[in-house]
Amino acid sequence: MQAVAVLPACLGLYCGRAVxxxxxSAEIYGDCGxxxxxxxxDDHKICRPCTESPDRYDWLYLGFMALLPLVLHWFFIEWYSGKKSSSALFQHITALFECSVAAIVTLLVSDPVGSLCIRSCKVxxxxxxxxxxxxxxxxxxxxIHCTHEAVYPLYTIVFIYYAFCLVLMMLLRPLLVKKIACGLGKSDRFKSIYAALxxxxxxxxxxxxxxxxLYYAFPYIILVLSLVTLAVYMSASEVESFKDLLLRKKRLVVLFSHWLLHxxxxxxxxKLDKxxxxxxxxxxxxxxxxFYLMTAKYTEPSRILSEGANGH
Structure with a gap:
């Protein structure tokens, strides 16, 4: 520590001396860089290895970034599968498998290699x-270029995960779609894959x-998007009561999915601290x-227009 005191301070917020x-207790340091x-x-501008484990919020952030491609996969699969196609379920399961395997492989190749745990620097x-x-x-x-990953590995691990997702999708999905997407035309079969590209x-x-x-805003992004997409889905599906929800199992699946996101x-x-x-x-x-189900009947456009006409 005495050697640290006599060293001239490094310029910049993130420049440091490598050991x-x-x-x-004696250490030899390199130049500032x-x-x-x-x-x-650290506080003395010395480069120190990241030895901490990600906290709960860090894992939640990584989970959010991992969910983004999965949710988009499901959305475009549903969008392009059509109502009569029976291949949507298999594609949904395949997308879940791809993203799950990609997440596990990403953790295994991260430091320490071969473990599902990772070491990180605190944000x-x-x-x-x-x-x-x-x-x-x-x-x-x-x-003086001192650019490095101060939030290691929260920044680069997401890119690695997306790369594995893309590779697995290109290896698995075309074969699956070609075999089971018989209810779709040849031009529509691979549209969900093109969307992923x-x-x-x-x-x-x-x-x-x-x-x-995104690291600081993702909880609020999740809440807003889950609320908006749920309202849009219920409105597009003309769900106005609990009976309408129970008519189709797919609506219940969508509802519970939004509840999980919420x-x-x-x-x-x-953060469940307390x-x-x-x-x-x-x-x-x-x-x-x-709230939507209780107020939907009062906000139906046809009813509003009819009451307005009666008022005149």
């Missing part, structure tokens, strides 16, 4: 996600540019659906 050699992958600067502030914006320029001419690059850019923003958002916001205070919040999960 070149260590002999007991970028920290090696899997390391982050302290939003700038930790965008170290490339904090490279110092001492003389306003020369830039569009949304995977979009998700990759979204993570690259907005990963830090619960995920509530858990992500509360179980006795946070668990009762899960009772709010069915509230939006119940």
């Amino acid at each position: 070149l050699a260590a002999n007991g 970028v920290c090696p992958r899997g390391q982050k600067t 302290v502030m939003l700038s930790d996600w965008y170290t490339m914006l904090y490279n110092p320029s001492p003389d306003y001419i020369t830039t 569009y949304f995977f690059p979009i998700l990759t850019v979204l993570q690259a540019v907005g990963g830090g923003l 619960a995920y958002g509530i858990i992500s916001i509360s 179980l006795e205070e946070d668990l009762p919040l899960l009772a709010l999960v069915p509230t939006p659906a119940l």
